[in-house]
Amino acid sequence: MQLKPSAAPSRAGTGRAKAILRDDRRAAFWFLLPSFLGLAVFLLLPLAASLALSFTNWQLIGQSKFVGWRNYVNLLTIDPSFWQILRNTFHFTIEYLVLNIVISLTMAVWISNLRWGKRFFRLIFFLPTFTPLIGSAIVWLLIFTPGGFADWFFSALHLPIPNLLTSPDLAIQAIVIVSLWSGFGYNLLLFGAALEAIPSTYLDAAAIDGASSWQRFWKIKLPLISPTLFFGTVMTAITSLQVFDQVYALTRGGPGSATATLGFSIYRTGFAAYKMGYASAIAWVLFVIIMALTILQLRVQRRWVHYDL
Amino acid sequence: MDILKNAARLAAAAGCALVLSTAARAEPVTLTWFMWSGSDAEVAAWKHVAGLVTEKYPDIKIEFQTASWPDYWTKLPALAASGQLPDIISLQSMRTPGFANLFEPLDAYAKKDSFDLAAFDTSIIQGLTDDGGLRALPYDFGPMVMFYNQDMFQKYKVEEPKVGWTNDDFLKAAKALTVDGNYGTAQSVPDVFFAYARSAGANYLKDGALDLTNEPLKAAFQSYVDVVAKDKVAPLFPASGTPSGAQANGRFVAGSVGMYVDGPWSLINVKDSVKFKVGIAPLPAGAAGSISLSAGSGFGISSSGKHKDEAWKAIQVLTGPEAEEYLASNGRAFAARNAQQKFWYESAAKGVANAQPTIEAALKTAEPYKTTAEWNTVSQLFEQYAPLAFAGSQSAGTTLDQIQQLSTQ
Numbered sequence: 001m002q003l004k005p006s007a008a009p010s011r012a013g014t015g016r017a018k019a020i021l022r023d024d025r026r027a028a029f030w031f032l033l034p035s036f037l038g039l040a041v042f043l044l045l046p047l048a049a050s051l052a053l054s055f056t057n058w059q060l061i062g063q064s065k066f067v068g069w070r071n072y073v074n075l076l077t078i079d080p081s082f083w084q085i086l087r088n089t090f091h092f093t094i095e096y097l098v099l100n101i102v103i104s105l106t107m108a109v110w111i112s113n114l115r116w117g118k119r120f121f122r123l124i125f126f127l128p129t130f131t132p133l134i135g136s137a138i139v140w141l142l143i144f145t146p147g148g149f150a151d152w153f154f155s156a157l158h159l160p161i162p163n164l165l166t167s168p169d170l171a172i173q174a175i176v177i178v179s180l181w182s183g184f185g186y187n188l189l190l191f192g193a194a195l196e197a198i199p200s201t202y203l204d205a206a207a208i209d210g211a212s213s214w215q216r217f218w219k220i221k222l223p224l225i226s227p228t229l230f231f232g233t234v235m236t237a238i239t240s241l242q243v244f245d246q247v248y249a250l251t252r253g254g255p256g257s258a259t260a261t262l263g264f265s266i267y268r269t270g271f272a273a274y275k276m277g278y279a280s281a282i283a284w285v286l287f288v289i290i291m292a293l294t295i296l297q298l299r300v301q302r303r304w305v306h307y308d309l
Numbered sequence: 310m311d312i313l314k315n316a317a318r319l320a321a322a323a324g325c326a327l328v329l330s331t332a333a334r335a336e337p338v339t340l341t342w343f344m345w346s347g348s349d350a351e352v353a354a355w356k357h358v359a360g361l362v363t364e365k366y367p368d369i370k371i372e373f374q375t376a377s378w379p380d381y382w383t384k385l386p387a388l389a390a391s392g393q394l395p396d397i398i399s400l401q402s403m404r405t406p407g408f409a410n411l412f413e414p415l416d417a418y419a420k421k422d423s424f425d426l427a428a429f430d431t432s433i434i435q436g437l438t439d440d441g442g443l444r445a446l447p448y449d450f451g452p453m454v455m456f457y458n459q460d461m462f463q464k465y466k467v468e469e470p471k472v473g474w475t476n477d478d479f480l481k482a483a484k485a486l487t488v489d490g491n492y493g494t495a496q497s498v499p500d501v502f503f504a505y506a507r508s509a510g511a512n513y514l515k516d517g518a519l520d521l522t523n524e525p526l527k528a529a530f531q532s533y534v535d536v537v538a539k540d541k542v543a544p545l546f547p548a549s550g551t552p553s554g555a556q557a558n559g560r561f562v563a564g565s566v567g568m569y570v571d572g573p574w575s576l577i578n579v580k581d582s583v584k585f586k587v588g589i590a591p592l593p594a595g596a597a598g599s600i601s602l603s604a605g606s607g608f609g610i611s612s613s614g615k616h617k618d619e620a621w622k623a624i625q626v627l628t629g630p631e632a633e634e635y636l637a638s639n640g641r642a643f644a645a646r647n648a649q650q651k652f653w654y655e656s657a658a659k660g661v662a663n664a665q666p667t668i669e670a671a672l673k674t675a676e677p678y679k680t681t682a683e684w685n686t687v688s689q690l691f692e693q694y695a696p697l698a699f700a701g702s703q704s705a706g707t708t709l710d711q712i713q714q715l716s717t718q
Contacts, residue, residue, distance in 0.1 A: 060386035060387065060389065060390045061386050061389055061390070061408070061410060061411060062410065080711075080714055080715065081715060137550075138550070141547075141549055141550070141551070144547075145547060145549075146544065146545045146546075146547060147544070163545075163547075165547035165548070165549065166545055166547050166696055166699075166700045166702075167700070167702075168697060168702055248550060249549075249550045250549060250550065251547065251548055251549060252548050252549055252550060252689070252692060252693055253548070253693050254547070254548025254549075254692070254693040254694065254696055254697075255547070255548050255693070255694070255696040255697045255700065255702065256693065256694050256696075256697045256702075256703075256711070257693070257694075260693075268689065271383045271387075272383075272685050272686055272689045273683065273685065273686040274386055274685070276390075
């Protein structure tokens with residue numbers, strides 16, 4: 001009953017508001033259209049096309065026909081190399097992700113505590129990130145090649161480490177080393193910026209209360225940079241699941257299938273064997289894996305990421 | 310008004326003249342030509358040959374497009390799939406089974422113009438032919454031969470390879486040269502291995518299909534990898550972005566490997582980039598003799614092209630006597646035309662020990678390098694899996710089983 005008197009003006013108000021909203025929507029539509037068209041033509045359409053392709057046996061040359069789920073069934077049941085490739089991909093992702101986050105976080109904390117040279121060190125460690133990996137991988141190839149610098153180095157230290165590139169058990173470590181070298185600088189910069197943003201009053205207050213530097217790190221710094229840490233972890237996980245350049249330039253998936261990853265396998269199936277339909281099926285399996293892991297990470301983050309500063 | 314009338318008359322006259330002149334001449338055509346190349350010198354040579362076409366047919370201009378060797382085989386099917394295939398495309402004999410249907414069969418064209426195919430070496434004509442007919446006119450070919458560092462042989466007083474030498478001679482020389490940080494030889498896969506297997510009496514095809522799992526082939530592969538794994542007289546090449554053949558070539562050119570197998574098409578580049586004297590010899594004889602595999606390349610007409618007749622005219626010039634003489638004299642090609650091969654001996658093979666007797670002996674017993682449609686996959690799988698056998702991590706037989714299974718799945 002109390003609402004009644006105000007009902008009339010408010011109805012007029014909502015009418016005007018609706019009109020404004022309609023105008024806004026129209027304007028927004030026209031402003032968004034160009035980028036939406038770009039998204040549709042260059043992202044959604046190819047995505048749909050690759051999904052459609054994954055149900056065909058298209059081989060680039062010649063006719064293709066619809067084969068239903070056969071590519072997926074072959075991949076998951078018959079293909080002798082798929083499970084090995086999946087294992088390699090997860091092995092690489094887990095090892096690389098953990099090492100990358102640990103190393104970049106440790107270095108970021110170390111650099112943020114320096115009195116001088118912060119910018120210098122950040123620049124130095126960031127350099128590999130904007131060096132084209134495909135080029136630097138060739139230098140790494142010369143380092144790792146049998147009888148090369150790495151072999152000389154290990155033997156000079158009397159370490160019983162065989163040649164990385166020709167050992168099926170250790171070849172993936174070469175990929176991890178090169179990836180770390182080229183990739184940790186990005187996270188280092190990210191975490192460094194987050195650490196700088198922590199208000200010094202929190203740390204000063206904790207210090208006055210008698211918290212050790214170890215406690216200040218675990219109880220204050222880490223929770224406060226947890227959103228950035230989460231972002232870095234998710235992005236690193238996605239890029240490491242897609243790993244390709246290093247494998248392509250350094251080992252071509254070898255020796256045997258020791259370093260063949262999903263990203264490399266898509267390339268080899270599509271552009272060396274010309275089986276585009278099958279390659280699309282592998283790409284969609286990779287898409288589903290990345291999607292699932294990212295959703296999992298988003299779920300789990302509630303337990304350890306703090307957005308309130 | 311008079312001025313206007315005169316102008317109109319002039320325009321009409323000019324129009325007539327234009328119509329007449331175009332009627333007298335054929336419509337000018339620009340043909341696109343896609344060919345692999347590895348250096349600026351090669352590109353310059355191809356552009357020169359393209360110029361010969363315009364010289365003979367002023368209405369045909371050629372636009373040269375290029376890519377590196379491995380990229381060429383990725384781009385070609387991609388261009389075909391997107392309907393952008395150039396008018397003239399290049400084909401290597403080993404890829405004939407896989408790519409033949411992109412190429413217009415040339416038999417009808419050759420018959421119509423009574424074009425003389427007998428002027429070319431027969432093995433390369435065979436190599437560029439599939440069930441549908443001849444797919445390209447060849448410009449070069451050649452058998453694989455053993456390249457050797459003559460200075461290294463002389464320094465360590467090892468007898469040089471010669472026509473009639475055997476596998477035992479080869480191993481003895483390789484062992485004698487493996488001193489002072491150098492290796493006697495370099496083993497690449499798969500092409501050189503298949504020639505080795507043929508010389509050992511084994512075969513890698515059965516009824517035209519890939520057959521890597523037969524026992525004689527496995528035995529041949531084991532003895533091929535043992536040169537690296539057991540005898541250790543050849544470097545171990547990792548699977549990498551650089552194919553094993555290119556790694557072998559790199560080591561040889563650097564002077565740290567005494568011998569390696571390659572085709573005559575590589576001789577000019579090798580000779581120009583080494584600081585020592587180079588010799589060539591036929592492949593060492595195995596149980597079945599010295600059997601090399603010969604391969605070569607040529608130019609064909611895109612089956613989806615709009616200017617097929619002009620392209621046919623153009624490829625006749627690109628592989629004609631004048632072009633072949635130019636390419637052979639520059640060492641770019643061991644000519645597919647028999648009459649022009651002498652120019653290659655006078656240029657690329659100049660100063661190379663035993664060049665002419667070696668090529669002639671090798672050609673006598675060489676077979677065309679036969680392949681299957683999935684050859685690109687077979688090649689890549691060999692590069693990827695053979696290092697396991699070379700390193701001794703697994704047997705040669707198991708490696709061949711894996712490659713067979715993965716390439717025919």
